[in-house]
Amino acid sequence: xxxxxxxxxxxxxxxxxxxxxxxxxxxxxxxxxxxxxxxxxxxxxxxxxxxxxxxxxxxxxxxxxxxxxxxxxxxxxxxxxxxxxxxxxxxxxxxxxxxxxxxxxxxxxxxxxxxxxxxxxxxxxxxxxxxxxxxxxxxxxxxxxxxxxxxxxxxxxxxxxxxxxxxxxxxxxxxxxxxxxxxxxxxxxxxxxxxxxxxxxxxxxxxxxxxxxxxxxxxxxxxxxxxxxxxxxxxxxxxxxxxxxxxxxxxxxxxxxxxxxxxxxxxxxxxxxxxxxxxxxxxxxxx
Numbered sequence: 001x002x003x004x005x006x007x008x009x010x011x012x013x014x015x016x017x018x019x020x021x022x023x024x025x026x027x028x029x030x031x032x033x034x035x036x037x038x039x040x041x042x043x044x045x046x047x048x049x050x051x052x053x054x055x056x057x058x059x060x061x062x063x064x065x066x067x068x069x070x071x072x073x074x075x076x077x078x079x080x081x082x083x084x085x086x087x088x089x090x091x092x093x094x095x096x097x098x099x100x101x102x103x104x105x106x107x108x109x110x111x112x113x114x115x116x117x118x119x120x121x122x123x124x125x126x127x128x129x130x131x132x133x134x135x136x137x138x139x140x141x142x143x144x145x146x147x148x149x150x151x152x153x154x155x156x157x158x159x160x161x162x163x164x165x166x167x168x169x170x171x172x173x174x175x176x177x178x179x180x181x182x183x184x185x186x187x188x189x190x191x192x193x194x195x196x197x198x199x200x201x202x203x204x205x206x207x208x209x210x211x212x213x214x215x216x217x218x219x220x221x222x223x224x225x226x227x228x229x230x231x232x233x234x235x236x237x238x239x240x241x242x243x244x245x246x247x248x249x250x251x252x253x254x255x256x257x258x259x260x261x262x263x264x265x266x267x268x269x270x271x272x273x274x275x276x277x278x279x280x281x282x283x284x285x286x287x
């Protein structure tokens with residue numbers, strides 16, 4: 001099936017998983033998981049992944065797009081955590097339906113100016129733009145642990161930049177290997193009401209299933225997942241390394257392990273808030 005535009009898959013009131021693609025096996029696993037569950041999915045390639053591939057976006061983007069085209073699932077392609085504006089401007093030429101432009105390392109006023117320019121550029125080319133205001137834990141500098149996004153500032157940022165989605169800091173952290181993060185669901189509900197655009201949860205690999213379900217019920221829409229697949233990949237490779245010195249012997253089970261992990265997480269976050277509302281009242285929400 002041809003690539004689907006991200007804007008067609010991201011809908012308020014529902015959750016959709018977005019999985020980081022590093023190798024072709026990642027893309028194959030994610031597409032297979034989407035086929036097995038009958039759910040749409042977003043494959044996202046980060047600036048760090050592009051750097052891993054020698055700074056060349058084309059090959060990994062083309063491979064991922066080819067996997068999507070050969071799949072019966074609805075798959076969108078997203079360029080993630082872009083700080084390099086030259087890389088941003090390659091998105092339109094490689095099949096991407098969306099970009100996450102990350103100006104959060106800059107002071108607020110400069111972040112607004114840069115993000116507004118990125119959004120205008122993206123919209124001229126039919127691309128959907130995600131941005132970040134509040135910092136997400138697990139990285140140095142701007143991504144300091146413990147930071148939370150302010151709802152009033154989020155509303156002002158969206159209005160000033162015209163972005164289509166907002167990544168917010170509500171208690172998750174990048175690169176967690178244990179699923180122990182506790183999210184601020186009251187804050188999620190207030191951010192949803194204030195921002196008026198779909199909210200994005202980064203660092204979702206460190207969030208347990210029920211926390212993810214609650215997050216979707218209270219306003220999160222796009223759920224970014226990377227480390228969970230890498231844990232599955234590495235564990236399967238470790239089990240098979242001693243069998244034979246043929247990479248197919250361990251890449252195949254690694255791909256299968258990522259497929260199973262992705263399928264489970266797709267089903268966890270594919271929740272319509274109107275169908276499964278929380279038992280308690282959260283913030284200004286009546287999910």
